[in-house]
Amino acid sequence: MNAMPPTDAERTSRADDVYALLKRDIADFRLVPGDRFTENEVCERLGVSRTPVRQALFRMKQEGFVEVSFRAGWRVLPFDFDKFEQLYDLRMVLETEAVRRLCAMAPDSNQEALAALAAIWLVPPEARLPDMARVGELDEAFHCTLVEAAGNPEMARVHRDVTERIRLIRRLDFTKPARVDATYEEHGRILRAVLAHRSDEACRLLRSHIGASQAEVRKITLHEVYLARSQARGEGK
Template sequence: MSAPLRFPAERRHTLALAERVYAELKRALFAFELLPGERFSENTIAERTGASRTPVREALTRLAREGFLTVQNRSGWRVNDLDFSIFDQLYEVRTIVELASIDRLTAQTEPAGIAELITLWQVNEAERLTDGPAVFVQDEQFHSRLVAGTGNAELQRIHTSVTERIRIVRQLDFTESYRVEATYNEHAAILTAIVQHRASEAKRLMQTHIELSRQSVRKISLHRLYEARQQARDDAHQPERLSEPATGGIRSPLTETLSEKNLGDRSHESS
């Protein structure tokens, strides 16, 4: 077995091992190298990362608590399905937090951090980024800094955790350029409303903005996820997987949850 996830042997003690395993696993989850529904053991991860089971376990339990994984009683770990009813709930939490943040920002005489955001988002078309993933990173920072402007670190912590939960599907949404353009326009409008202390308009715009994102994510189908997996396989130059799952089963793109069971291997099918 090769070890695509292995860390370099050098620079061992720069960061805690458990932390690095955590980061690596999270990356693998977002890159769909670990697929929803996939099962794996602690030993597998330990071998792949070169660490022992102890730090691996710490990383896994943390990811489980964050909702990405589930441990099955003495019977291995499992990557949680992409459950769109949960994503809906997380989007609602995000809306609640960000609308409350806007209320607090517009109540400030000089809304904190808004000036910097304006220089990023209220720019003419020539200065705009067009690379989807790059805009995606900027977009997350936009929302994050709005919440940061409230000065409430606990609120920010919650917002960050929600953002990270949604990221796995949201990143798939930023491959299309039209969403990039819409993002620029909507962010610019929201910032304008905030600096003018027009709370209810800013909130209305934000609610719509988030709702559009939610609907867009809702449309993510098995097809898109399948593409992402293929991409992950190609990148790895290593088609084998941690474990071969049972393929087949339900395939409808309208199911509420996406997992390996309804993903399967359809490379030989016609669309």
């Protein structure tokens, strides 16, 4: 008996899975700016047909992560630092407005979300996680939770899109051990100000925190990207 062809829903689901895996490859430095690959290579590695791979790659092309040459295959796009500057400016606007709104809410609002953040970030130094990659993921979650807790779903949606688009450049910040303690300290100060509803202080601390990250972005070199890939692969140890 012949197998039934995949339904449209199944094709969409597979394309979403491929998309998520390829985006993860970029975030985890398995694919870095300048890398070239073919659709067939992705098909073989992931064990899927060409259709969902092509759908995923064209979606990533629309989002500015990859480009295609019909003779040379696909390429991860180089960093566009002007675009990163614009995205960081947008992130600053969204997050400071979210924090301002959070501080103006009733004291019993968002207790669960803020308590969950406190359990991660308001801990003694000996309880801090040493895993830089994990702290990088928690850093993203911290900022996304603050925006989501402000109660504007459209603001949160735009912020998630910005977060996706700066993920690789942001994760490079967490290849430096000093950033782990600095992030705990800075997040702790921001969170304490939010919990105390000190709006001006929370916004000032947040602007300083994001500004420091933005300044680090301007210093990034391609060498650091390849070094991050070597570290992710466990090389050079």
